[in-house]
Amino acid sequence: MQQARLLLNCCAPAWESVRKASSGMARWGPLANKVALVTASTDGIGFAIAGRLARDGAHVVVSSRKQQNVDRAVAALQGEGLSVVGTVCHVGKAEDRERLVDTAVNLHGGIDILVSNAAVSPFFGNIMDATEEMWDKLWMDKEREESIKETMQITRIGKPDECAGIVSFLCSEDASYITGETVVVGGGTPSRL
Numbered sequence: 346m347q348q349a350r351l352l353l354n355c356c357a358p359a360w361e362s363v364r365k366a367s368s369g370m371a372r373w374g375p376l377a378n379k380v381a382l383v384t385a386s387t388d389g390i391g392f393a394i395a396g397r398l399a400r401d402g403a404h405v406v407v408s409s410r411k412q413q414n415v416d417r418a419v420a421a422l423q424g425e426g427l428s429v430v431g432t433v434c435h436v437g438k439a440e441d442r443e444r445l446v447d448t449a450v451n452l453h454g455g456i457d458i459l460v461s462n463a464a465v466s467p468f469f470g471n472i473m474d475a476t477e478e479m480w481d482k483l484w485m486d487k488e489r490e491e492s493i494k495e496t497m498q499i500t501r502i503g504k505p506d507e508c509a510g511i512v513s514f515l516c517s518e519d520a521s522y523i524t525g526e527t528v529v530v531g532g533g534t535p536s537r538l
Contacts, residue, residue: 405427
């Protein structure tokens, strides 16, 4: 009887791990069981980042200014079996930011990763040449885009998924000794100020 009890005691942690994994509680990957909050994450780069963080094991809270965008993004990512929830958040409104943080804290007990993705820049070129109007909003100058692509090493505009990998890496333990760096995901575009 004592040997059986010892065997059960030594195997209990393993059984607990199996139980959690089979119930969906335990996550695997470089961001296993981290809680990530990603702003403006229902489309484009933000959506790609949210998906990558979730695929790498994080529990992700997505957000957007419109409920239908949140619902669509959450459904798509949950459809992949990922741990994702979402809420409406306009990052320019304090009450929305509070609700976003409260969502993560109430569901997961805290936040390990914050990706502040909310931004819009229709300007292609030296950031120092951007006017106030260009900082404001959502147009694209195709002629300028073609000119920029000619100066790039890769000669094409990047895709949202190409930004997601570096974000996941920087949020992981693999980047634990990296601090105070600027990482440019720019296809070879000269981008230092």
